[in-house]
Amino acid sequence: MAKRPHNKRPQGLPSREQVLEFIQSADGxxxxxxxxKAFGLKGQEKIALKRxxxxxxxxxxxxxxxxxxxxxxxxxxxxxxxxxxxxxxxxYAIPDAWQPxxxxxxxxxxxxxxxxGRTRQAALRTGxxxxxxxxxxxxxxxxxxxxxxxxxxxxxxxxVEMDGSGKPWLAPTDKRVRNSSPIADLGGAEEGQLVVxxxxxxxxxxxxxxxxxxxxxxxxxxxxxxxxxKHGIPHVFPEQAxxxxxxxSQLHLHEDHREDLRDVLIVAIDxxxxxxxxxxxxxxxxxxxxxxxxxAIADVSYYVRPGGALDREARKRGNSxxxxxxxxxxxxxxxxxDKCSLKQGEDRxxxxxxxxxxxxxxxxxxxxxxxxxxxxxxxxxxxxxxxxDDDSAPEYLKNLWGCWKILAAAxxxxxxxxxxxxxxxxxxxEQGKIAEIAVRERLDAHRVVEDFMIAANVAAAKAxxxxxxxxxxxxxxxxxxEKLVALKDYLATFGRNFALGQVITPGLFNRMLxxxxxxxxxxxxxxxxxxxxxxxxxGPKNAGHFGLALGSYAHFTSPIRRYSDLLVHRALVDAYKxxxxxxxxxxxxxxxxxxRDREDLSRITDAISQAERRAMEAERETIxxxxxxxxxxxxxxxxDTRITGVQxxxxxxxxxxxxxxxxxxxxxxxxxxFRYDEAAHALVGEDSGTRYALxxxxxxxxxxxxxxxxxxxxxxxxxxxxxxxxxxARPVPKRKGKYVGGKRxxxxxxxxxxxxxx
Numbered sequence: 162m163a164k165r166p167h168n169k170r171p172q173g174l175p176s177r178e179q180v181l182e183f184i185q186s187a188d189g190x191x192x193x194x195x196x197x198k199a200f201g202l203k204g205q206e207k208i209a210l211k212r213x214x215x216x217x218x219x220x221x222x223x224x225x226x227x228x229x230x231x232x233x234x235x236x237x238x239x240x241x242x243x244x245x246x247x248x249x250x251x252x253y254a255i256p257d258a259w260q261p262x263x264x265x266x267x268x269x270x271x272x273x274x275x276x277x278g279r280t281r282q283a284a285l286r287t288g289x290x291x292x293x294x295x296x297x298x299x300x301x302x303x304x305x306x307x308x309x310x311x312x313x314x315x316x317x318x319x320x321v322e323m324d325g326s327g328k329p330w331l332a333p334t335d336k337r338v339r340n341s342s343p344i345a346d347l348g349g350a351e352e353g354q355l356v357v358x359x360x361x362x363x364x365x366x367x368x369x370x371x372x373x374x375x376x377x378x379x380x381x382x383x384x385x386x387x388x389x390x391k392h393g394i395p396h397v398f399p400e401q402a403x404x405x406x407x408x409x410s411q412l413h414l415h416e417d418h419r420e421d422l423r424d425v426l427i428v429a430i431d432x433x434x435x436x437x438x439x440x441x442x443x444x445x446x447x448x449x450x451x452x453x454x455x456x457a458i459a460d461v462s463y464y465v466r467p468g469g470a471l472d473r474e475a476r477k478r479g480n481s482x483x484x485x486x487x488x489x490x491x492x493x494x495x496x497x498x499d500k501c502s503l504k505q506g507e508d509r510x511x512x513x514x515x516x517x518x519x520x521x522x523x524x525x526x527x528x529x530x531x532x533x534x535x536x537x538x539x540x541x542x543x544x545x546x547x548x549x550d551d552d553s554a555p556e557y558l559k560n561l562w563g564c565w566k567i568l569a570a571a572x573x574x575x576x577x578x579x580x581x582x583x584x585x586x587x588x589x590x591e592q593g594k595i596a597e598i599a600v601r602e603r604l605d606a607h608r609v610v611e612d613f614m615i616a617a618n619v620a621a622a623k624a625x626x627x628x629x630x631x632x633x634x635x636x637x638x639x640x641x642x643e644k645l646v647a648l649k650d651y652l653a654t655f656g657r658n659f660a661l662g663q664v665i666t667p668g669l670f671n672r673m674l675x676x677x678x679x680x681x682x683x684x685x686x687x688x689x690x691x692x693x694x695x696x697x698x699x700g701p702k703n704a705g706h707f708g709l710a711l712g713s714y715a716h717f718t719s720p721i722r723r724y725s726d727l728l729v730h731r732a733l734v735d736a737y738k739x740x741x742x743x744x745x746x747x748x749x750x751x752x753x754x755x756x757r758d759r760e761d762l763s764r765i766t767d768a769i770s771q772a773e774r775r776a777m778e779a780e781r782e783t784i785x786x787x788x789x790x791x792x793x794x795x796x797x798x799x800x801d802t803r804i805t806g807v808q809x810x811x812x813x814x815x816x817x818x819x820x821x822x823x824x825x826x827x828x829x830x831x832x833x834x835f836r837y838d839e840a841a842h843a844l845v846g847e848d849s850g851t852r853y854a855l856x857x858x859x860x861x862x863x864x865x866x867x868x869x870x871x872x873x874x875x876x877x878x879x880x881x882x883x884x885x886x887x888x889x890a891r892p893v894p895k896r897k898g899k900y901v902g903g904k905r906x907x908x909x910x911x912x913x914x915x916x917x918x919x
Contacts, residue, residue: 172201174209177217236268236295242304244289248477250768252285254304270295270302287393317359318390320378320869323352331358331369334387336870346370355383357390378869381593384786385484388779395478396489401470406493408746409464410500414510415741420532426557427457427534429503430610433541436488438503439719441536442613444564450520452564456617457534459501460510461720462730463741465492466748467755476765479772481722484783485587497721505539512730514617522571527620531739546606561609568612575710576668580691585820587787595791600818614718621717621729630736631754631762633728635714637697637706639665644693651689654841655682667710684803685856698770699725701762724769728758785871788821792866804857807844809837812853814861814875823873830877831885
């Protein structure tokens with residue numbers, strides 16, 4: 162008897178087992194029609210199939226609709242998923258509509274993204290919804306992204322507001338979201354409270370339901386909570402990770418396996434409000450015009466070992482996130498703020514970079530050891546600077562400054578990019594309320610520590626290269642040609658030439674800025690140069706660090722707060738054979754790189770680059786909210802501002818020496834229409850020629866300050882200091898070029914004074 166071909170199915174009404182096998186093995190969507198066609202069913206057989214499928218559904222064998230069935234407990238072939246986690250840059254998702262009657266756990270699918278042609282920034286984040294094709298493999302469920310779907314509802318953290326009829330709405334905390342969402346279930350929340358909500362149903366018309374009440378949206382803790390929630394920042398440690406951290410904190414230091422540097426006067430110089438101390442430094446003259454130096458870094462790799470629960474949580478976080486009122490640490494506080502922190506007078510495990518630097522600032526030799534250190538002093542930047550300035554500093558501080566001077570001279574010879582980027586500092590009082598917002602003063606003490614850290618980071622990268630070991634590079638690529646062309650076009654609007662054929666170096670930009678003598682023009686050019694730069698990232702392939710003018714650069718100096726540095730430490734453990742005795746108990750045995758990371762560093766470097774961007778956005782937005790809260794009592798005042806962005810709909814400006822970006826809508830610039838000059842990054846008055854350009858300094862009146870979203874709105878002033886009369890909504894004549902203005906394109910679903918306009 163001839164065997165039936167493997168790909169040919171028996172004809173006639175199938176059995177339950179045959180239906181299940183077909184549903185699981187089919188490439189596409191399987192409904193009643195596809196099953197009937199596959200088994201060659203006709204007439205009464207189709208009616209019998211309908212009854213069979215109904216019976217199988219009632220018996221719990223299959224689920225779904227007649228047009229798309231799947232195995233019960235499984236996932237439809239094509240379905241909507243919601244991303245619930247990011248591990249090593251890989252998204253994991255669950256079915257968005259998972260509502261099993263028996264309370265079973267939803268299947269977890271590894272999302273496979275098509276990265277061809279994409280930028281390094283991952284497309285998916287926690288909470289994103291995707292339409293995906295799914296498959297069940299021996300290694301579990303997988304989902305292949307077909308397309309990313311819009312959010313089912315926007316602003317799931319927000320403030321409860323009531324409209325004129327008493328109906329509740331969720332006003333979003335994200336200033337980019339302009340629509341409020343109807344609240345179907347208040348969950349005990351009251352008007353004016355900050356809440357967390359989730360969709361009340363599958364349709365956007367279902368609105369949202371409140372699942373957590375956070376309280377007063379203007380309370381000091383709320384601003385950071387908003388950022389943590391919005392960006393999905395992990396902030397609660399699993400108990401297993403905490404248990405492992407407690408066990409790790411009890412590890413013996415194994416003095417016989419470490420270099421003893423406890424008698425060396427190593428000092429840790431940090432901000433006065435530092436929550437942890439990663440690094441400490443020491444230097445002494447070598448008698449030949451150069452210096453011997455030590456950069457001692459917390460030996461986090463000894464306590465956080467690859468493969469453990471603690472390591473998995475650190476990988477997920479990627480870095481610590483710093484807010485004015487709290488820190489979301491990468492590691493539990495028993496390690497980050499205690500056992501790993503380099504505290505004065507206490508023995509600490511350390512990874513030490515030994516450098517010998519000549520009188521020209523060149524590193525003659527470098528080596529890395531595991532050591533025990535005892536910090537001679539924890540000192541604030543300001544205090545260290547004051548002691549140097551009044552000549553009361555101890556000898557070990559004076560030696561640091563002496564070594565720094567030759568490092569600084571070598572840095573000047575490299576000519577790295579020099580841009581004035583002031584850092585805002587929010588200072589809170591004992592009640593957590595804003596006491597002051599100011600630009601952090603830049604001292605020589607900051608530069609001392611910075612140049613020691615740069616020297617150690619370069620040494621770590623080169624040491625690993627010399628030993629042909631894996632390196633997690635900190636990469637800052639040169640500007641792209643596209644951005645350089647845009648810069649050339651922009652500078653041409655000033656009558657300045659920028660040749661694209663020359664070698665592009667940081668020094669070229671520095672000289673460009675030095676050649677500009679007019680302060681207003683210099684601000685414009687600096688803003689343009691800043692926008693030309695690429696974003697730094699982590700990767701296993703070296704492309705240099707353009708901004709620092711360095712060929713090889715890695716992050717070695719902050720393993721308490723950056724996972725990248727922890728990976729560099731592990732690579733050094735392997736390269737220099739610095740493994741420690743295996744611990745007793747449940748902790749993983751090795752402190753070097755895991756096999757997984759050694760074979761494919763790109764997986765984790767992509768993930769930590771994404772986590773870094775997430776942290777930067779969360780920190781910046783939180784500062785914006787604090788600034789808006791600080792300014793909410795000063796609405797109506799006039800401030801010195803600088804234009805930081807120009808778009809067809811208006812321009813953005815930031816308050817000098819304070820920060821906080823605010824919008825000036827084009828419709829408020831007067832009765833004339835303004836043309837958007839894309840090359841010049843400017844709005845130009847159609848009749849008067851009045852220009853509002855990137856980098857311009859001007860006085861603006863603060864019109865609104867919203868602490869919940871962090872949004873500011875400015876009112877432009879005329880030459881007399883009075884508000885410019887806004888243009889009405891008159892028709893815009895059709896002309897060549899890109900004209901903007903009026904109220905064209907206004908969204909029809911914007912919350913306004915507690916009511917919705919349509």
